[in-house]
Amino acid sequence: MSEFISQPSCADPIEQNQLSIDAARQRIAALITPLTAWQRCALRDALDRVLDEDIISPINVPAHNNSAMDGYAIKSSDIVDDSFSLKQVGIAFAGQPFQGTVNQGECVRIMTGAVLPNDCDTVVMQEQVAVNDDMITIHGSQQKASNVRYIGEDVKIGDVTLSKGRRIIPADLGLLASLGIAEVNIRRRLRVAFFSTGDELKSIGETLATGQIYDSNRYTLYGMLKRLDVEVLDMGVVPDQKGPLRQTLLQAAQQADVIITSGGVSVGDADYVKDMLAELGQVDFWKIAMRPGRPLAFGQIENALFFGLPGNPVSVMVTFYQFVAPALRKLMGETQPAVTNFQVICTNDIRKRAGRFEYQRGILFTDDDGQTKVKTTGGQGSGILRSMSAANCFILLDEQCDGICANSLVTVQPFSGLI
Numbered sequence: 001m002s003e004f005i006s007q008p009s010c011a012d013p014i015e016q017n018q019l020s021i022d023a024a025r026q027r028i029a030a031l032i033t034p035l036t037a038w039q040r041c042a043l044r045d046a047l048d049r050v051l052d053e054d055i056i057s058p059i060n061v062p063a064h065n066n067s068a069m070d071g072y073a074i075k076s077s078d079i080v081d082d083s084f085s086l087k088q089v090g091i092a093f094a095g096q097p098f099q100g101t102v103n104q105g106e107c108v109r110i111m112t113g114a115v116l117p118n119d120c121d122t123v124v125m126q127e128q129v130a131v132n133d134d135m136i137t138i139h140g141s142q143q144k145a146s147n148v149r150y151i152g153e154d155v156k157i158g159d160v161t162l163s164k165g166r167r168i169i170p171a172d173l174g175l176l177a178s179l180g181i182a183e184v185n186i187r188r189r190l191r192v193a194f195f196s197t198g199d200e201l202k203s204i205g206e207t208l209a210t211g212q213i214y215d216s217n218r219y220t221l222y223g224m225l226k227r228l229d230v231e232v233l234d235m236g237v238v239p240d241q242k243g244p245l246r247q248t249l250l251q252a253a254q255q256a257d258v259i260i261t262s263g264g265v266s267v268g269d270a271d272y273v274k275d276m277l278a279e280l281g282q283v284d285f286w287k288i289a290m291r292p293g294r295p296l297a298f299g300q301i302e303n304a305l306f307f308g309l310p311g312n313p314v315s316v317m318v319t320f321y322q323f324v325a326p327a328l329r330k331l332m333g334e335t336q337p338a339v340t341n342f343q344v345i346c347t348n349d350i351r352k353r354a355g356r357f358e359y360q361r362g363i364l365f366t367d368d369d370g371q372t373k374v375k376t377t378g379g380q381g382s383g384i385l386r387s388m389s390a391a392n393c394f395i396l397l398d399e400q401c402d403g404i405c406a407n408s409l410v411t412v413q414p415f416s417g418l419i
């Protein structure tokens with residue numbers, strides 16, 4: 001990992017002591033060197049893993065020109081008018097090619113996927129053919145080269161079919177299988193330890209006393225980390241006390257590549273947490289010009305990266321998606337696809353004050369005219385976790401924005417692109 005980067009300064013382009021989202025992302029990215037360890041695995045086990053090699057195709061797919069339809073393979077030089085007759089001299093099945101010669105005025109019955117006989121260049125679909133013994137009559141105008149799939153039209157021999165750094169999706173498994181590839185090199189899984197901090201937190205199964213709440217952050221974090229296909233180490237709930245906190249952090253640093261905590265980084269708590277983290281590693285406390293998720297601690301404890309997320313349930317998810325997930329993906333060696341934010345009409349007013357970037361929770365829907373639009377989920381408090389559960393996207397409102405009137409265009413970030 002590269003050298004440590006200092007706390008926000010007055011030189012930062014935003015209001016004093018606030019860091020912009022981009023600046024925070026850059027500072028995080030600057031501290032991350034992708035892990036290089038890799039392993040070889042069977043094709044199916046590569047699903048969701050990050051590829052550690054360029055896959056060069058050893059073959060053409062398809063390997064031969066073949067038929068895209070059930071019908072008749074003909075020579076285009078036989079095409080005349082809208083109706084003409086040919087003599088059928090054989091049959092080609094998928095996996096059982098026709099071995100003979102096709103002369104002028106002749107054709108071969110051919111099934112989908114069967115190798116196109118060398119002498120033929122066109123397939124006529126069977127629906128346009130009348131059969132009378134070994135003679136067929138073709139009706140309707142025919143185009144040369146129709147209904148033929150060409151050698152190498154899917155993948156050409158020598159093509160870089162999938163690139164190093166790609167996260168393998170179901171289609172990739174099929175594509176690799178179509179090349180006859182049984183094993184691939186993948187990056188090793190990241191180990192991520194996480195725990196919640198807070199004297200008020202109880203784990204599910206325990207009884208709540210007045211003022212206590214169930215710990216939900218460990219569950220949202222578990223879910224988001226699983227989607228990234230990392231190995232998770234759930235270290236439970238740790239009370240707001242120096243001793244247990246120090247001990248758990250050190251244990252996590254021994255076992256994991258990354259440590260994620262929630263709670264304890266807001267102004268009220270930060271001071272003693274700050275002192276303790278300063279003993280253990282190099283951790284900065286940022287105030288990011290965003291909502292929800294303003295406080296964030298980031299740095300290193302021993303050899304592990306450390307993310308101290310705010311405690312509010314929505315803030316945890318927003319800061320995870322915006323900062324932690326891209327960082328983990330980079331650490332895993334993933335080359336991340338370009339963001340797929342887009343603009344749609346928002347059907348309700350949104351109240352906002354200028355100054356901070358907001359991630360409001362939105363629901364993309366199709367209206368009666370078939371148009372994709374977005375509406376907010378309602379209450380946007382950082383403790384309203386139902387807003388995340390109901391949403392399928394973030395509505396992105398930049399620092400300058402001071403509210404939205406219904407039927408204005410807004411930018412949305414679909415959850416599906418966030419993994």
Ligand code: AMP
Binds near residue numbers: 213214216263
């Ligand atoms: P903190 O950042 O520790 O000041 O916490 C901010 C708010 O989030 C408080 O209302 C906490 O009770 C709540 N909170 C903190 N951690 C969790 C958690 N793991 N699950 C649910 N709520 C939490």
Ligand code: MG
Binds near residue numbers: 264
């Ligand atoms: Mg707390």
